[in-house]
Amino acid sequence: MKFENDIDTLISRFKKKDKIALAKLITIIENEPERAHEIFKQFEDIKQDSYIIGITGSPGVGKSTLTSEITKRLLEDAKSVGIICVDPSSPFSGGAFLGDRVRMTNISLHQSVFLRSLASRGYKGGISRAVFDISLLYEAFGMDIIIIETVGVGQAEFDVFNLAYTIVVVLVPGYGDAIQMQKAGIIEIGDIYDINKKDLGGEGIAVQIEMMLDDTVFQSGWRPPVSMTNAINGEGIDDLIQNIWDHKEHVELSGLINEKKKNRFKYKIKELIYSKIENLISKSLINEDEINNIIEHAIDDGKFKIYRTIHNKFEDVNFEIKKKN
Numbered sequence: 001m002k003f004e005n006d007i008d009t010l011i012s013r014f015k016k017k018d019k020i021a022l023a024k025l026i027t028i029i030e031n032e033p034e035r036a037h038e039i040f041k042q043f044e045d046i047k048q049d050s051y052i053i054g055i056t057g058s059p060g061v062g063k064s065t066l067t068s069e070i071t072k073r074l075l076e077d078a079k080s081v082g083i084i085c086v087d088p089s090s091p092f093s094g095g096a097f098l099g100d101r102v103r104m105t106n107i108s109l110h111q112s113v114f115l116r117s118l119a120s121r122g123y124k125g126g127i128s129r130a131v132f133d134i135s136l137l138y139e140a141f142g143m144d145i146i147i148i149e150t151v152g153v154g155q156a157e158f159d160v161f162n163l164a165y166t167i168v169v170v171l172v173p174g175y176g177d178a179i180q181m182q183k184a185g186i187i188e189i190g191d192i193y194d195i196n197k198k199d200l201g202g203e204g205i206a207v208q209i210e211m212m213l214d215d216t217v218f219q220s221g222w223r224p225p226v227s228m229t230n231a232i233n234g235e236g237i238d239d240l241i242q243n244i245w246d247h248k249e250h251v252e253l254s255g256l257i258n259e260k261k262k263n264r265f266k267y268k269i270k271e272l273i274y275s276k277i278e279n280l281i282s283k284s285l286i287n288e289d290e291i292n293n294i295i296e297h298a299i300d301d302g303k304f305k306i307y308r309t310i311h312n313k314f315e316d317v318n319f320e321i322k323k324k325n
């Protein structure tokens with residue numbers, strides 16, 4: 001089959017570090033996740049482990065600018081870098097997608113850098129499936145470092161962080177009350193906090209975070225450090241990178257890295273099962289059209305009658321899941 005050959009040709013070009021082949025394989029994996037295994041089975045002899053860094057924070061805090069500054073420094077150290085930007089076209093940041101492109105174009109032209117932007121919706125098997133598979137491709141390509149940028153709102157983006165080894169949470173001055181951050185759950189996921197746009201202040205929020213960290217018990221023995229950066233002129237970036245290396249060392253020396261690696265796959269397996277179940281449900285129980293049909297009647301029939309409709313429809317539903325041996 002022609003397509004088979006295409007994959008074979010792409011893979012042999014990929015193994016010679018052809019970035020166009022990498023781009024094409026990513027596209028195949030994005031659009032046809034069920035084919036990913038055909039690609040990955042040809043990489044079984046590859047041992048490369050990339051170190052995976054997640055950078056998260058509200059829209060517009062400077063994640064992309066930081067990512068490109070960090071990448072520039074990594075290139076000076078002769079490291080190769082694969083970048084995945086999730087949801088750069090977020091409606092909150094209006095047009096940031098273009099901004100990402102402009103900011104990141106310079107670095108992404110470099111032979112040792114590859115950048116892929118993903119919208120957070122519209123992927124079969126979900127966004128984290130796509131991010132997981134693309135990160136595997138980057139590893140096979142031989143990237144030393146992988147950076148995943150996400151806006152960290154919504155479950156899908158949070159899930160992405162099961163996939164990274166070091167998570168940098170980026171905040172900016174004026175972001176508001178630290179309690180709000182705690183409520184948003186963002187404070188719990190950081191291994192490192194970075195207050196960007198220090199040219200606009202930021203001492204206040206730094207103190208708040210330090211106080212919050214003082215009140216927290218860290219079972220892993222790692223207390224997240226807090227750095228302050230100006231991503232535009234590069235101030236503080238070296239400190240931030242040092243914090244990343246310190247955390248990497250902690251994760252590696254404590255053996256946590258193996259837990260994190262296992263966790264990536266545990267997460268992957270669960271996700272696969274859930275997506276199979278979801279497929280099964282929408283194929284054989286109820287699809288989007290039927291759901292729309294039911295809610296369409298909710299307005300005419302009244303909100304209480306819909307309870308009866310739903311009850312009647314699903315009362316006798318029973319599932320039997322059989323496992324193939």
Ligand SMILES: Nc1nc2c(ncn2[C@@H]2O[C@H](COP(=O)(O)OP(=O)(O)OP(=O)(O)O)[C@@H](O)[C@H]2O)c(=O)[nH]1
Nearest residue numbers: 059060061062063064065093096196197230231232
């Ligand atoms: N004053 C100041 N502006 C900054 C700094 N870092 C980034 N910016 C600006 O903040 C804006 C947003 O930067 P991005 O890097 O696109 O932010 P982001 O977090 O990637 O944004 P999204 O991907 O849309 O969530 C841009 O106009 C940057 O030039 C900084 O340290 N100081």
Ligand SMILES: [Mg+2]
Nearest residue numbers: 063064088100
């Ligand atoms: Mg961005």
